[in-house]
Amino acid sequence: MTARWLEMAMDVxxxxxxxxxxxxxxxxxxxxxxxxxxxVLAELTQPDDLTFTDDGALLTxxxxxxxxxxxxAVAQFDGPVTAIASLAGGRLAAxxxxxxxxxxxxxxxxxxNGKPLHCATAILEGADNVLYIAQGxxxxxxxxxxxxxxxxxxxxxxxxxxxxxxxxETIIDGLAYPYGLALDHDRRSLLFTESWAHxxxxxxxxxxxxxxxxxxxxxxxxxxxxxxxxxxxxxxWMCLFAMRTEMLEFVLEEDDYRNEMMATIDPAYWVRPTLRxxxxxxxxxxxxxxxxxxxxxxxxxxxSYGLVVRLDExxxxxxxxxxxxxxxxxxxxxxxxxxxxxxxxxxxxxKVITIQEEGRP
Numbered sequence: 242m243t244a245r246w247l248e249m250a251m252d253v254x255x256x257x258x259x260x261x262x263x264x265x266x267x268x269x270x271x272x273x274x275x276x277x278x279x280x281v282l283a284e285l286t287q288p289d290d291l292t293f294t295d296d297g298a299l300l301t302x303x304x305x306x307x308x309x310x311x312x313x314a315v316a317q318f319d320g321p322v323t324a325i326a327s328l329a330g331g332r333l334a335a336x337x338x339x340x341x342x343x344x345x346x347x348x349x350x351x352x353x354n355g356k357p358l359h360c361a362t363a364i365l366e367g368a369d370n371v372l373y374i375a376q377g378x379x380x381x382x383x384x385x386x387x388x389x390x391x392x393x394x395x396x397x398x399x400x401x402x403x404x405x406x407x408x409x410e411t412i413i414d415g416l417a418y419p420y421g422l423a424l425d426h427d428r429r430s431l432l433f434t435e436s437w438a439h440x441x442x443x444x445x446x447x448x449x450x451x452x453x454x455x456x457x458x459x460x461x462x463x464x465x466x467x468x469x470x471x472x473x474x475x476x477x478w479m480c481l482f483a484m485r486t487e488m489l490e491f492v493l494e495e496d497d498y499r500n501e502m503m504a505t506i507d508p509a510y511w512v513r514p515t516l517r518x519x520x521x522x523x524x525x526x527x528x529x530x531x532x533x534x535x536x537x538x539x540x541x542x543x544x545s546y547g548l549v550v551r552l553d554e555x556x557x558x559x560x561x562x563x564x565x566x567x568x569x570x571x572x573x574x575x576x577x578x579x580x581x582x583x584x585x586x587x588x589x590x591x592k593v594i595t596i597q598e599e600g601r602p
Contacts, residue, residue, distance in 0.1 A: 263485045264463050268558075269550075272539070275562035276547045276570040276594070279585075283310040283593040288586040290363075290468065291577035291593070292327040299577070299584060300325060300333070301593055307335060310593070318343060323383040326364040326372070334372060336361030338383050342374060342402070350374075353400050353409045359383075362397075363468060365422040365431075367446065373431060374400040375419040387513050389418060390437055390465075391503055393493065399433060399444070413444060413455065421468035423477060426554060432458070432477070434466035439485065441466060441556065458556040464548055465514060470578045472551075476559070478583055478596070480573040481548040483514030488542065516572025517589035518544040539565040545589055547571045549596055562596065570594060 266272055285303040292300050300315055301308050302322040307315045316333060324336040333345040341351035341358040352358055360383045363375040379396035381389045389396075398414035399422070417437035425432055430443045441459040448454050464481035471477055492499050492512045502511055547564030564570035572589020576596070583597040 262461070263487065263490065264461055266463055270463065270558055270561050272563045272565055273561075274539070274565060274568060276549065276564035276573075276585075276587075277568045279562070279570070279594040279596055281592050282584055282595050283308075283312070284591060285312065285593065286591055287588050288591070288593050289322070289574050289588055290324045291575040291584055291586050292325050293577055293579040294327045295329070295331060297579055299579075299593075300327060301575075301586060302335070305337075307333065316345070321383065324361055324364045324375075326366055328366050328372075329370075334364050334366075336364055336374065342372070344404075348404075348407075350400075350402055350409055353402075354411050358400070360397075362418070362420045363422040363433075365424070367424065367431075368428065370404045372402045372404065373422055374402060375422050375433060376400065377418045377420060377436075386418070386436075387508060387511070387515075388503070391493070391499060391511065391513065393437070394418070395437065397435075399431070412448060420466060420482075421479065423469045423471045426471065426475065432469055434469055434479070436465040436467065436482075439463075439465065441469070441479070464546065467574045468576050470576050470583075472578055472583075473580060475554050477552040477556070478576050478578060479550050479552060480576045480585055481546075481550070482516060482572055482574050482588070484543045484546040484548065485514075486542050488512055489514065515545050515589075516574075518571070539567045541566040545571040547573050547587065547589070549573060549576065549585055 288301045288303050290302045299310050302325045306317045318337045320337045320339040322335050323338050326334045328334055335343050337343050338359055343349050360378045361374050362377040365373045367373055377397050378389045380394055395415055395417040397416035397419045398411045401412050402409040417435045419433050420436045421434040423432045430445050432443055434441050439462040440457055442455045442457050444455045464484040467480050467482040469477055469479040543566045547570040549562045550558050551560040553559045570587045573585050574588045575586030577584055585594050585596050
């Protein structure tokens with residue numbers, strides 16, 4: 242009885258304690274070095290998002306351009322390209338920070354419901370010539386994602402744009418940095434990740450705008466999820482661009498400390514996740530991250546990390562590929578699938594890698 246009363250008291254005092262507990266990395270999430278062994282498909286500066294064209298060609302966004310695997314520029318824009326999608330008929334859609342969504346036929350979407358469309362993090366083609374767009378933040382540019390996290394914002398939204406009627410609308414808002422979009426296998430629901438909430442959710446496509454009738458499928462991930470892709474043989478592939486740590490979770494709860502840190506310290510040296518640790522002597526968490534001779538321990542608290550997970554059709558993790566604290570494939574932000582070929586964008590280490598060869602299970 243005493244234990245039950247104590248549990249009830251803890252629920253009242255700390256109502257979100259289960260949500261904030263970082264899940265253990267075991268079972269199918271057990272750390273390994275599989276990502277470090279994946280072959281390199283292309284080397285580009287900070288590749289971010291990936292898409293396959295109708296004829297199977299891979300396109301990668303990097304900086305202000307979109308590139309083929311041989312490094313040849315396919316398109317250039319007037320701002321950073323934050324997401325791309327290959328559309329039916331050979332068209333290309335690009336999210337350009339500071340502008341909005343730009344189509345290769347010249348059309349643009351610059352605002353929705355009177356609000357500017359910046360920090361678009363994902364774009365997906367659905368049925369009937371409709372595009373779905375994830376806007377990570379209404380307060381910051383995509384390059385300022387760390388500040389959005391440290392401010393604990395939830396100003397993101399998902400937008401539906403009907404290209405036939407040119408009508409656009411917000412279908413759900415108040416999201417904690419939505420980063421990835423995919424259709425489920427029955428093509429009746431939209432899957433989306435929320436990085437700051439560490440979740441994967443499902444939203445029916447026939448939902449009325451603004452009702453936000455979503456179902457949380459994975460409520461508490463060990464890291465910050467980015468893009469997700471539907472696998473043709475069932476299930477899904479998802480990448481996480483950084484991991485949560487106990488120190489970071491503590492800082493996010495300590496508002497006074499966090500606000501002073503943000504006001505007085507260079508963002509490069511905040512207690513924060515990053516796509517690639519610089520190993521600078523001013524970086525935090527070094528006490529747990531180095532041996533005496535300066536060798537990074539693979540099990541050290543990760544300031545940067547690489548992780549790709551395979552989900553089954555019930556959204557359970559069945560396999561994972563890692564690049565641990567001492568690895569060379571950190572900050573994975575993009576994943577794309579074409580038949581059996583699975584590729585990932587390693588933004589932290591300037592590579593596009595092959596996760597699974599075509600024709601292999």
